[in-house]
Amino acid sequence: MSSGATSNELASPPPAIPSADELVDRIRNYFPQVDGDYVRKAYDFAEEAHRPQRRQSGEPYFAHVAAVAMILADLRMDVATVCTGLLHDTVEDTPATHEQLIELFGEEVANLVAGVTKLGQMELRSKRTKQAENLQKLVVAISDDVRVLIVKLCDRLHNMKTLDAIGRAEKRERIALETLEIYAPLARRIGINRVCVELEDLAFKHVNPAAYESITRRLKLVRDQHTEEVAAVSQAITELLMSYGIDARIFGRQKRAYSIWRKLDRKGLTFDEIADIYAFRLIVPHPDDCYRAIGVIHQTWRCVPERFRDFISVPKPNNYRSLHTTVIGPNSVRIELQIRTEEMESVAESGVAAHWRYKNETYKYDPDAAQAAGGDPLERLRPFVEILNQGGDPDEFLEHAKLEMFADQVYCFTPKGDLISLPTGATPLDFAYAVHTELGHTTVAAKINGRERPLRTQLRNGDVVAIVKGGVRQPPAGWENLAITGKARAAIRRLIRESERDEFSRIGRIMADHAFRREGRTLIERDLKDAISRLELKDVDDLYETLGRGRITSADLLNAAFPGRLDEREDVTDRELIDDDKARLYVRGRGLTPGVTLHFGECCSPLPGDRIIGLLRPERGVEIHTIDCETLARYDEDKMDEWLDLAWTAEAEENAVSMARIQAVLHNEPGALARVAQTVGENRGNIANVRTLHRAPDFFEMLFDVEVYDARHLANLLAALKMNEIVVSAERMRGETEEWDEE
CATH class of the missing domain: 3.30.70.260 (ACT domain)
Known part of the structure; x- marks a missing residue:
């Protein structure tokens, strides 16, 4: 047994650039069969390629890539990934080519470098959309090979360690903010906690310097005052477990500055009100020993209510497994404990990187080992890919991805006992979309623990949720407001877009046919090719949708289809008055006749600025509807001659x-x-x-x-x-x- 403090920081920037032999020795510690010559060749190639380059700090640029490679070796990554760390900037920043890397190092390394190179412009710009596009690129790259993400995380970690070299405080803050919002959550997502906590603290230092300085100063004071107390608690736990024949490695650790700041901010506490600055970690040989140890501890010291968590039987979504408890220990000191095995410790600190194993004399990612440890953590990236596949603009993707990354979790079950993890505050609709997108689309009701409950009900840990399916894939109004997860909201928005696109295309086709008939012509889709080109549209479906949405008018279509046609739009446009209690509203459109009565459809309440259509009603004049009105959706296409393409006039928009x-x-x-x-x-x-x-x-x-x-x-x-x-x-x-x- 042993006790004492420990540090998990990864390869802080050394005073000198590590040599090739030092890097090889670091790899050999966990992979004795490493081909040292291969690693040295990559080292020498990168050193020569970057020789003329300097960083803003003045140090050789090669120092950066060598440090990234050492961090990857600290994570016990495979040789290809470590060499990618050495080479990751060669194609982007030096004359080296992809073909050259294939010839010298093989396709695996060359493709990994290419994946990282595609992310070469990932630094945060001032515009939110740029950040959103960056995250989209990252998700596309990591969906092919998660090692691209691991290299990128280590690249960002070393850049954050040297961020002080950037002169402009505003730029440092922007990079640090992106690190907190994107990179640290992604590291936690795949379980690489060692990288995550360092990224958080390093970013926190630049995002909120005053708070960082205050907390680190207080932490140093606490550390100086409680060294003997930490040793005494460790000794007491050691002796207790030893008396029951439980072998354990025990060490105390002080919580990180960013973690403490989040608790202060979230709970509105002061530093003096935080009782658990220190936590103790117990590493035992077998999973059974975890439960034996916690049983002994709970028999000896009083457990703090609602502070026990069993993440072994129900692991966190990133495969984190451990027992957590808080007890009132020796001298009435509040003690936070984490109990786990060596394997669990490895996964907790390194996540997906912990599942590289010897296999057939090689050192490769082993999905069997990942599954045996509680499930493949690569699955935690699947929601981001699914959100990306839902389409939508980059800002929408960023919004939904952040929903996925930052939420705490609640654990629920299907009726068959399958575990579904969701963010706290999730609803049965989120649950349905987590099971399968199509199930979400067809959800009509839900039963929670056997009782039918509203779809807006917030789920709680342990709920058994049964989804009642219907046959309709059209989400009702406000459907999106019932969901909080990025996956569900993205899927709902995509379904709404598809539904709108179909309806606008249908309306646009009717309007086009109507416009051609008024010109005494027949609409033939194959003859619209030139018009589509002149209007800079993709195809006939895009044309109909654009016309239906009102982005072009019927006259625009006719002018594009028949360039020699005389534009008579103003000559044939009439204005008619609609009397309203509050204002005089004007519309215009081809086909209106002087004296015709105009009135609003009672079904849709058009407002100035809405895209509108007029329907000729016998003995009633013209009835005005919004283009997405249900009346138009049900309208008989055989009566399309009764449609009028209308628009609000400037007077209506200004005075109504x-x-x-x-x-x-x-x-x-x-x-x-x-x-x-x-x-x-x-x-x-x-x-x-x-x-x-x-x-x-x-x-x-x-x-x-x-x-x-x-x-x-x-x-x-x-x-x-x-x-x-x-x-x-x-x-x-x-x-x-x-x-x-x-x-």
Whole structure:
């Protein structure tokens, strides 16, 4: 047995560049059969390639790649990955080529270098979209080979250790912030805790220098004051376990600065209020010994309620396995304990990197060893790939990926006993999408522990969740608000986009056919090739969708299809007045006749700025609908001659004040309605009517009739409401707003 403090820091920048022999010896410690000549060849090649280059600190650039290789060796990575660390910048920053690396080092190393090279522009820029695109590139690269991510993490770790060499504080802070938001969570995701905690502390130093300095100063003071106490606790635990014949390696460790700061920030504590600055780790030979040890400890010292966690029987999603407990130990000192085996310790510190093993005289990734340790941690990257596959813009991907990376976990079960891990606060809808995307799309209800519960119910540890399927793949309004996971929200948004695309394409095809008929022509899709090219669109489906969305008009299509056609749009456009209680609204469109009566469809309540279509109604004039109105979706295509392509005039957009209806779910707290009214007023809106639909102990659902200028104003108002903490959800409601519906 042994006790004392330990440090897990990886290969801090040495005063001198490590030699090739030092690197080979480091690898030989865990892989005696290493081909030293191969490693030396990679070392010499990288040293020569980078010889003219210097870092901002003034040191040779080769010092950086050599340090990255040493960090990879500290993680006990395979030879190909260590050599990739040496060579990872050669293709991007030197005259070396991919073909040259294949010839000298083989395809495996060359392809790994190529994967890292693709990420060469990964430094954070000022724009959020650039950060989002960077994360997309990273996910694409690591989906091919996770070792690309491991090299990139070690590259970032050494760059963070030398970040002080960058002169501009603003740039240091940007790089550090990206490290906290992207790289450290990814390291934790695949279980490489040693890299994660160092990245967090190094980044914290630059993101919040004052807090970092304050906490590290206090930690040093605590360390100086409690050295004897830590040794005494270690000795007491050692003697206790020895008396029961349990062999254990015990050491105390002080918690990291960033970890402490997060607890202070999350719980609103002061430094003096944190009782568990130190934690003790017990390493025992076998899993059975973990339970024997914790039994002895709980028999001897009182356990703090709700502080026991069994991550051996239910591992964390990144395969972390350990027993956690907190007890009131000797001298009434509060002691936090982690009990695990050597294998569990290796996985806890190195994650996916712990599963490189000897196999057939080679040192390769061993999925069998990973599975035996509790599941392949590479699976933890699968949600990011799935989110990427859902499409959407880079900002949307970044939003959903961060949801996946930062959440604490809750563990639930399928009726068959399969474990599903989800972020805290997840709902049955998140559960359904975690099982399978198609199950999420067809979910209609859920049973939790045998009882049917609302889909917005937050799941708790140990819940058994059964999903009730339906046959419809069309998500209802507000569906996305019932989910919190990145995977579920991305899948829902993709389904909504697909549904919208199909409907806009259908409407666009009707509008195109109608426009051609008015010109006395027949729409033949194969004759639209030139028009598609002139409009810079991809294909006929893109043309129909673009027309249906209102991004081009029917006249634009005709002019592109028939370049010699006389543009008569202004000559045949009439303006007609719609009388409204609040304003005079104007629309224009081909086919309107003087004196025709115009009125809004009662089903969709169009606002200025909405894309609109007119329907010719016998004896009723023209009925105006939004282009996504359900009336149009059900409309008989044989009656497409009754469609009019309309648009709001500038007068309508500038002068209109119209009524819109908002359905909102609010937290049931005092002053909730006043806070909503304040948000509406601050955003230039006015609440005309209010009605409560449903009241529950925690929430109540309300309808608001709000005066707005146009559709954009309403969208901004909804966005502001959703940012209000009192608002659970807020959506635009379609339909007549002059009178309330009867109960």
